Amino acid sequence: MPDISAVRKAYLEHSAHSGHVLLPSASLVPENDATTLFTGSGMQPLVPYLLGQPHPAGARVANSQKCFRAEDIDEVGDNRHTTFFEMLGNWSFGDYFKKEQLASFFVFLTDGLGIAPERIYVSVFMGDEKSGVPRDEESAKIWQELFAQKGIKAEVTEGVSSETGMRGGRIFYYGARKNWWSRAGGPEAMPAGEPGGPDSEVFYEFTQVSHDTRFGAECHPNCDCGRFMEIGNSVFMEYRKRADGGFDRLSQRNVDFGGGLERVAAAAADEPDIYRAAEPLLDIIAAAEKLSGRRYGADAGETSSFRLIADHLRASVFMLDAGIEPSNTERGYILRRLIRRMVRRADMLGLPEYALAGLSLSLPKSYSGVYPEIGEKIEKIAAAVRAEEEKFRVTLKRGLGEFRRAVLSAGKKSLSGDEAFYYFQSFGFPKEMMLELGRENGISVDAAGFDTEYEKHQELSRAGSVQKFAGGLADRSAATTALHTATHLLHQSLRNVLGGHVEQKGSNITAERLRFDFKHPAKMSPEEIAAVEKMVNEQIEKDLEVVREEMTPAEAKSSGAIGLFGEKYGEMVSVYSVAGFSKEICGGPHVSRTGGMGKFRILKEEAVGSGVRRIKAVLE
Numbered sequence: 001m002p003d004i005s006a007v008r009k010a011y012l013e014h015s016a017h018s019g020h021v022l023l024p025s026a027s028l029v030p031e032n033d034a035t036t037l038f039t040g041s042g043m044q045p046l047v048p049y050l051l052g053q054p055h056p057a058g059a060r061v062a063n064s065q066k067c068f069r070a071e072d073i074d075e076v077g078d079n080r081h082t083t084f085f086e087m088l089g090n091w092s093f094g095d096y097f098k099k100e101q102l103a104s105f106f107v108f109l110t111d112g113l114g115i116a117p118e119r120i121y122v123s124v125f126m127g128d129e130k131s132g133v134p135r136d137e138e139s140a141k142i143w144q145e146l147f148a149q150k151g152i153k154a155e156v157t158e159g160v161s162s163e164t165g166m167r168g169g170r171i172f173y174y175g176a177r178k179n180w181w182s183r184a185g186g187p188e189a190m191p192a193g194e195p196g197g198p199d200s201e202v203f204y205e206f207t208q209v210s211h212d213t214r215f216g217a218e219c220h221p222n223c224d225c226g227r228f229m230e231i232g233n234s235v236f237m238e239y240r241k242r243a244d245g246g247f248d249r250l251s252q253r254n255v256d257f258g259g260g261l262e263r264v265a266a267a268a269a270d271e272p273d274i275y276r277a278a279e280p281l282l283d284i285i286a287a288a289e290k291l292s293g294r295r296y297g298a299d300a301g302e303t304s305s306f307r308l309i310a311d312h313l314r315a316s317v318f319m320l321d322a323g324i325e326p327s328n329t330e331r332g333y334i335l336r337r338l339i340r341r342m343v344r345r346a347d348m349l350g351l352p353e354y355a356l357a358g359l360s361l362s363l364p365k366s367y368s369g370v371y372p373e374i375g376e377k378i379e380k381i382a383a384a385v386r387a388e389e390e391k392f393r394v395t396l397k398r399g400l401g402e403f404r405r406a407v408l409s410a411g412k413k414s415l416s417g418d419e420a421f422y423y424f425q426s427f428g429f430p431k432e433m434m435l436e437l438g439r440e441n442g443i444s445v446d447a448a449g450f451d452t453e454y455e456k457h458q459e460l461s462r463a464g465s466v467q468k469f470a471g472g473l474a475d476r477s478a479a480t481t482a483l484h485t486a487t488h489l490l491h492q493s494l495r496n497v498l499g500g501h502v503e504q505k506g507s508n509i510t511a512e513r514l515r516f517d518f519k520h521p522a523k524m525s526p527e528e529i530a531a532v533e534k535m536v537n538e539q540i541e542k543d544l545e546v547v548r549e550e551m552t553p554a555e556a557k558s559s560g561a562i563g564l565f566g567e568k569y570g571e572m573v574s575v576y577s578v579a580g581f582s583k584e585i586c587g588g589p590h591v592s593r594t595g596g597m598g599k600f601r602i603l604k605e606e607a608v609g610s611g612v613r614r615i616k617a618v619l620e
């Protein structure tokens with residue numbers, strides 16, 4: 001059974017043989033491209049050359065590109081979606097065109113990999129009357145000739161759908177939604193001057209998979225039931241849009257081919273489950289089977305968990321290799337999310353805690369040949385996976401307690417987007433974990449509302465103003481959130497114990513500790529420190545509610561809120577109150593109740609300037 005390593009090697013040799021210069025895979029983190037977080041296709045790093053810039057390696061290049069698609073995270077769990085994959089690609093910059101391209105891929109599949117030509121189906125562009133782009137009859141004709149060489153009479157079929165079924169066809173015309181490529185979308189959506197063109201997809205038919213009528217009455221190559229799998233797409237960049245909406249032919253016509261390595265390997269093995277066809281994924285699954293005592297394929301839910309762990313672990317390893325670290329923004333957030341989802345599934349499968357790091361050690365066996373750095377760095381990468389799992393388990397424990405108390409025990413029937421986002425922001429609760437907990441406990445969770453809140457938050461953190469106002473809260477983990485609430489309790493306790501002259505001069509919070517600077521003329525006595533500690537801990541034990549309100553700065557001041565009134569505020573400010581104890585103008589975030597924050601302890605009290613004291617404290 002050909003594995004991905006064998007298929008990659010065969011493809012690159014096939015490409016080199018026809019005069020392609022082989023390029024190394026570009027980084028998973030795009031260079032000089034601020035518009036996307038990850039390299040998601042082989043074409044992405046080559047866009048400047050497809051737009052006309054001469055490529056230093058010449059007019060024919062090929063490679064196998066590491067790709068990550070965050071948009072597929074929620075699809076992972078079936079037998080053919082992964083977030084990380086490699087894309088086999090070859091490009092012609094004004095060199096060969098349709099005839100050579102389609103023949104080359106067909107020959108690779110049939111003669112190179114031994115795939116039965118009867119299992120191959122293709123699609124071509126049906127044309128766009130409005131824009132005056134003709135049907136791609138040229139490609140249809142080339143395909144007919146190629147199939148004829150294998151003794152197959154390939155019928156060309158129009159208007160195929162789940163109503164019509166296959167109609168005995170092998171070559172199918174589809175519209176712009178399936179068979180047109182441009183950066184802007186279909187022909188109509190393209191701005192003037194933009195290049196684009198028709199494409200031709202190749203599908204493999206798994207005859208052992210029966211059509212699933214949930215996807216429509218009849219099966220056809222673009223049906224999502226799993227009987228057909230797209231294994232390659234040749235884009236023919238031959239048009240440029242005119243200002244009048246019509247299209248001109250480009251003088252330099254390009255080919256951009258991409259095919260998923262794992263999918264091609266699955267077709268070559270006639271194995272509809274790419275997790276069985278790709279050795280690195282199957283190695284992780286086999287090791288997880290041993291540790292969990294569960295069997296892959298025995299139970300649908302567990303099988304989905306095995307797949308998610310295999311995919312996310314491999315993706316995490318390649319991200320860490322690319323220098324990405326888990327964090328709460330952008331790439332780091334995606335990585336953190338992958339690891340957190342894995343931890344949750346590992347628990348569901350009954351894997352021992354911290355098993356994931358060990359499971360990653362099987363990856364160099366498959367990848368050291370092409371990506372030697374994976375082998376060199378795997379120990380360090382595994383340690384980073386483990387460290388992130390540790391962080392998550394601490395957060396999770398705290399968050400789960402909070403969620404149980406405030407949602408499950410309170411008998412709530414629904415969770416708004418706002419509320420759900422709170423658990424995410426304060427405890428790092430993944431959205432899908434809340435959805436799962438909701439499903440298990442009959443609580444409806446507003447996932448769309450959560451997404452809206454999340455996007456809003458992303459904008460705010462980009463603007464940076466909220467973070468700045470919140471006192472240098474760069475990190476929004478559960479630990480920092482609790483420490484932030486503790487800072488408010490400390491501030492009020494200092495005023496109660498030492499007097500109303502106490503005023504905040506600075507605040508800095510990390511995941512480990514809080515630091516609070518305030519106006520006070522003398523060193524605090526051990527008795528004063530003990531009294532402040534005691535007062536803060538009493539408020540934590542009382543499990544007080546924390547509420548947020550919006551009001552004008554004047555209203556805030558007259559309501560007795562503490563705040564730096566010398567600063568410029570906007571028209572409205574947010575005020576956080578710890579019920580009956582403290583009230584402060586603040587951007588948040590805070591815990592919803594003080595219970596479960598931990599035990600507050602002052603580590604140090606010292607001078608930082610004339611009349612300014614500094615306290616360092618922790619929650620234990």
Ligand SMILES: [Zn+2]
Nearest residue numbers: 211219223225
């Ligand atoms: Zn189907």
Ligand SMILES: [Zn+2]
Nearest residue numbers: 470586587588
């Ligand atoms: Zn605050």
